[in-house]
Amino acid sequence: MKCVLPKFVYRLLLHHLLLTRICWPHGVYATSAVCHDSHNGFNVSPDGNSDLSPDRNPTTMSSGQAPPPTLTLPPWKCCCWNATNQSEEVECRCEGEALTRVPQTLTMAMQRLTIASAGLPRLRATGLKVYAQTLLDVAFTDCLQLELIQDGAFANLKLLRTIYIANAPKLSFLSKDVFSGISDTVEIIRIINSGLTSVPDLTHLPPYNILQMIDLDNNQITRIDSKSIKVKTAQLILANNDISYVDDSAFFGSKIAKLSLKENRKLKELHTNAFHGIIDITELDLSSTSIVKMPSAGLQTIEALYILNTHTLKTIPSIYNFRNLQRAYLTHSFHCCAFQFPSRHDPxxxxxxxxxxxxxxxxxxxxxxxxxxxxxxxxxxxxxxxxxxxxxxxxxxxxxxxxxxxSVDYMADAAMNLGYxxxxxxxxxxxxxxxxxxxxxxFRKPSVECYPMPDALNPCEDVMGAQWLRISVWVVVALAVVGNVAVLTVNLSIRPEITPVARFLMCHLAFADLCLGLYLFLVASIDAHSMGEYFNYAYDWQYGLGCKVAGFLTVFASHLSVFTLTLITIERWVAITQAMYLNKRIRLRSASIIMLGGWIYSMVMSSLPLFGISNYSSTSICLPMEVRDTFDTVYLIGILGCNGVAFFIIAVCYAKIYFSLGRETRHARQNNPGELSVAKKMSLLVFTNFACWSPIAFFGLTALAGYPLINVTNSKILLVFFYPLNSCADPYLYAILTAQYRQDLYTLLSKLGLCRTNAVNSKDNSSGMGTTRFTIHRHSSLTCRIPPALEVETQKMLTYSEEYV
The missing domain is CATH 1.20.120 (Four Helix Bundle (Hemerythrin (Met), subunit A))
Structure with a gap:
């Protein structure tokens, strides 16, 4: 055993040294002379000697074993294996930074070659010739130094079907003759995520056969010149480039079934005849571009049109320009109306x-x-x-x-090979x-499946949709504008002798409600102006200054109105329940600071849609209802949440005011009619707030949660009619219907020489009230003795508060 082990180790080391030799004549370096394929079990050596027998297992050094100190591992390798289980189709993959040329000593039976992460600076004209008889697919991926492909590099590759080049940022230009001599068998050419600045010359491609795909996605192509593209392909992809202009007849003489120009954010202009001369086009994708106008010349045969996420497109051609159009996926629903009402779109x-x-x-x-x-x-x-x-x-x-x-089956191989x-x-x-x-x-109206479909919030014909809603909105507009202007006029003309805080807050409330009335006026005006054909005016209205102003007004006014109503309620609660404590009242300075915060809050909330947090252009009534991301969702939940909190505060404060009355007062029927009227007024105020805000809050939250309980038509009624109803009701409930407002109005008119008798009588009636008409305390058994020094001022304040509850 002592003799066998050293002999075996020696033979193993010698075998490894022979396999890791350096082939200087061919410039081929490899980390391992034999690359074992774990799937099929055969080996390929870079010198051309391959063993495709699955029975032989190579003897290689393990990855954790250090090489002999006299040897260094070359920094690239090639591996080959059988790519399919059904037939023998050899695929080789070579990678390494030091790989500067296409290896010439790989197996001659190779069908697929991939060069990945190599330092290859150029693809020589003779680089692939050695594999000309068998090579089907060739790919160059992550070759960061590749900047030149010599003329005829793909010539005479008899069976070539796919050319794939990806992530070659230095490859900015392809000469005119790069594809000269290319085989008629080629089907796919993809040069993606690279640095091409112009569309390569494709005139040397097979003139009779139709390619499956030509893909130039995610390059740096800046424009498409006139007649610069003449190809026959089932799909031409020019997406994700820097294309800013497509010139006259750019695709003249081309047969293209599907053309994609999507994700070209800089593409603002298409020549009127940009697609003139294109043959048999069936699909066109202009999604995520910045085009303002879409040409129609050359698109008569189109069957599917994609213009998604293109908010700049103002008008769309008439359906009569698209004789074969079957499907349209657009950005704006009002563009679908053009297909639905062709006579109104283009008379x-x-x-x-x-x-x-x-x-x-x-x-x-x-x-x-x-x-x-x-x-x-x-x-x-x-x-x-x-x-x-x-x-x-x-x-x-x-x-x-x-x-x-x-026939729609243009992707069939037989059809493409025959050239149609x-x-x-x-x-x-x-x-x-x-x-x-x-x-x-x-005459039959063209039938086109168009998305997004118009609905009640984005209609084709009328903004309001129903005649009763149109009439109701104009009534609300009239009452809101007249009522709030009247309140502002009287309160700003009369110098308050008492309770300046209440008048100050009332002016802010009237201004906010007036803005809401102006919003309704703008919406009602565009409805009257565009009656029957709103879709022809939709873009100018929704994406113009009009909708931005209207949307800003309604969000600003609604938030300021709710904020002011809440502060008015708190001020009245403090004034009534803490009447004997003058130091606990809200002073004018404090009210001014609080209202400044309310204005800032309202301005911020109404400005966010102008800066991309939701937007005012998603609906015809200019409300920020679009939910695209988390920020939009948080924004809308914040709006509903703030309104809900405000309503809760108002309800609690009025409940406390009511229960601060004595028990006898709350149950009085005849003895205290004035105090009973106070309770009725409070109930009416709470009810109007509840009726206006609770349906919107409830259905809005359920819709945001993904469970809408009402359809779009009913939600429009809520938003157009109930949403601004407070702006109509507030001036009458809080001011015009009160005795104090009538006294102020008579005083103002008397200064103009009108209604002097009524002014005197109203002032006498007000000064004749000797005592307050309601009890301050929660329990009727308690009495409140106001100090004489405070009695007069407290009496005046309480009288005013009662009138304005």
Whole structure:
């Protein structure tokens, strides 16, 4: 045993030294001369000697064993294996920073070659020639130094079907003759995540066969010049580039089934004839671009259109420009309305279409009569029942049929090899079928599956949708504007002798509600202006200044109104329940500071949608209802939560005010009618707040949770009618219907020489009140003795508070 072990170790070391030799003549270095394939069990050596027998197991050094000190491991390796289980298809993968040339000594039976993470600076014209007889697929991935592909690098590769180049940032240009001599068998060319600044010249690609894919995704292509692309491919991908302009007839003479220009954020302009001359296109993807206008020339055969996440697109061409369109996935729902109402979208084009139909009907009727005469003559001459086919009338049928019949299976290999996408079907009806066809010329609205579908918040025809809602909104607008202007006019014109805080807060509330009324006025105005065809005005309204102003007004006004209502309620609660403590009242300075905070809070909440937190453009009524990410969700939950907290505070404060009255007062029916009216007013105030805010809060939270309980139409009624109802009710409940407001109004009118008698009588009635009409304490058995020095001021304050409760 002592002799056997050293001998075995010696033989193992010698075998390893022989296998890890350095092949200087060919410039090939390898970390291991034999790469074992764990799947198929055969080995390939870089010198060309391969062992494809699964029975032999190589003897290699383990990864943890250190090499002899006199040897260094070369920094790249190649491994080969059988890529399929069904047939022998050898795939080799070479990788390493020191790999600067394509290895020339790999197995000659190789079908797939991948060069990965190599320091290859250029692909030489002769680099792949040694594998010309068998190579099917070639791939270069993560070759960060690759900057040149020599002319004819892919020439004479007889079976080549796939060229794949990925992550080559220095590869910025391909010369005109890179693809010269390329085999007719090529099917896929992909150069992705690289540095191409222009579309390579593809004129040397097979002129008769149609490629499956040409993919130039995620390069740095800046523009597509006129007639710069002429290919035949089932799919051309130019996505994720820096394309900013597509010139006239950029794809002239090309046969492209699917064309993708998506994710080109800088693409703002397409020439009017950008797609002119393109043949048999069926799908076009312009998603996530910045185009403002979409051309239609050359897109008559399109079947599917994708323009998602493209908020800059203002108008879309008429459906009459897309004769074969079946599906459209758009950004704006109002663009789908253009397909639903073609006569309103493009009246001129619709009129032309109707004239064409009438012309065809006339021609068809004339042809039907002439055909009938010819058929009678044929019957007399031939005495045959079967008259055969139409013969010369086929040209007429081709003219009459405005949309060609075609097969959708353009990806089939047979179709691509034959050089066409659509298999045309010859229509050859008999006389009766033709006559029936000609005799039923009618206009049918094009049927297009379009997304997103219009709904009540993004309608096609009217913003309001229902006549009763339109009338109701105008009534609310009138009451809100008139009421709040009246409150502001009176309160700002009369210098308050008592309770300046209450008047100060009332002015803020009236201003907020006036802004909400102005919002309703803007929405009602666009509804009246665009009645019956809102979708034609939708972009200018929703993405213009109008919707931003309206949305800002409504969010600012609603938050300021709720904030002010809450502060008014707290101020009245303190004034009534703490009447004898003058030092516990809210002073004007404190109220001003608090209201400044309310203004800042309202400004911030209304400005967030202008900076990407939700937005005002998602609906026709300009409310921030879009939920795209977590920030939008938090924002909307914050709005509903703040309103809910405010309502809770208002309800609690009015409950405390009510229960601060004596028990006899709360149960009085005849003895204390004034105190009973106070309770009724408080109940009315709480009820109006509850009626306006609770439905919106409840259904809004359920919708955010993913369980909407009402449809879009009913939610629109809540948002348009109930949401701004407080702006209409507040000035009347808090001011106009009170005795104090009437006294202030008469005083103002008396200064103008009007209603002087009413002003004097109102002032006398107010000064004649000797004592407060309600008890301050929670328990009727307790009495409150106000010091004489405070009695007069407290009496005035309590009287004012009672009138404004």
């Amino acid at each position: 001129l084009r619709h009129a032309q279409r109707m004239l064409e139909i009438e012309k065809w009907r006339t021609q068809c009727n004339g042809e039907r009569n002439s055909r009938r005469e010819r058929n009678i003559a044929k019957k007399i001459e031939s005495q045959q029942d079967d008259l055969g086919t139409l013969g010369g009338s086929e040209a007429l049928s081709a003219d009459v049929l405005s949309t060609p019949f075609s 996408f659509h298999e045309e079907i010859t229509i050859n009806p008999d006389d009766e079928q033709f006559a029936e066809f000609c005799g039923n010329f009618t």
